[in-house]
Amino acid sequence: MRDGEESRRITLAEVAQQAGVSLSTVSKVLNGRQDVSPATRVKVERLLEEHAYRRTTRVTREAPLIELVFHELDSVWSMELIRGVENLAKAHQASVVLTESGTRHAPAPDWLEGVLQRRPIGVVLVFSSLPDAVKRQLDARSIPFVIVDPAGDPEPDVPSVGSANWSGGVAATRHLIDLGHQRIGIITGPEDMLCSLARLDGYRSALNMAGLDHDATLVRFGDFHVEGGYARAMELLQVPERPTAVFAGSDLQAIGVMEAARACGLRVPEDLSVVGYDDVMIARWSSPPLTTIHQPLREMGEEAVQMLLRLRAGEPSVTRMELATSLVVRKSTAPPPAQTVRVPRPTARGAL
Structure with a gap:
């Protein structure tokens, strides 16, 4: 942001003037519309990021959706988290959109475009991190986000839910x-x-x-x-x-x-x-x-939605939440054998 502009928010009309485009074009970019040329989109997005533009009012077309993002959806672990998110989303009359990002730690670039089109009330990302540019764009659209079990150590201002x-x-x-x-x-x-x-x-x-x-x-x-x-x-x-x-x-x-x-x-x-x-x-x-x-996976999903809804409402919320873990003893552990012998190499792979 240039000198002298720090004390006030830039308007969309000023962004349009600086970009040399119409106000409606800026609005299309902000709302994730596809009928904007790539070069114009990049120019407008850069100005929005440069001025840290953020909506001050919520759009009326915001969809009652919570975007839930995994890098893969092929395990029972994922299902437990999904149930937790769905439980709380349903209680708040919201539906859940599942997205598989296809990359381990951050959603693919085309994911953001889809989110801007869907306009969810918030995003829950699992095992992930967000590039700074994506965070700024979500902030600019007033789309709150929470990371569950962050891939890395999240920044202090990034809301996250994990376990001990x-x-x-x-x-x-x-x-x-x-x-x-x-x-x-x-x-x-x-x-x-x-x-x-x-x-x-x-x-x-x-x-x-x-x-x-x-x-x-x-x-x-x-x-x-x-x-x-x-x-x-x-x-x-x-x-x-x-x-x-x-x-x-x-x-x-x-x-x-x-x-x-x-x-x-x-x-x-x-x-x-x-x-x-x-x-x-x-x-x-x-x-x-x-x-x-x-690991309280359902509770982690529920807490992520609670945090998301508090952020959306502008209410005070903790940034980092860690839920307790506990030992469950069943039948797969016992004292060690009196004498341990070297294991012969198996001649064939087991049941897998």
């Missing part, structure tokens, strides 16, 4: 230590995700508090999926002195760990204890039922 991942990592590892395990492997999530690193830090902290050494050969980064858990567990079970227990950073990965154990002729929990993370429905029905860390 570090505490969950501590609780899972301490449970195994209390059972008598000392060789504890971990398969956390992707190395570039905040929740994965927090769970790994919790694991290491629990080992430190128990006076146990870290062994880098027992640490693996996974992908939160069954196949990744299976592959990384196969690696852990072939180290010279294999772990007697594995903490998996998701329930799906834990299922993969149990399948790898079976392929190696090991019993769960008699020969190998397994702890998961999330406490999704599959954890209760696995064989054996999975000891896991309960």
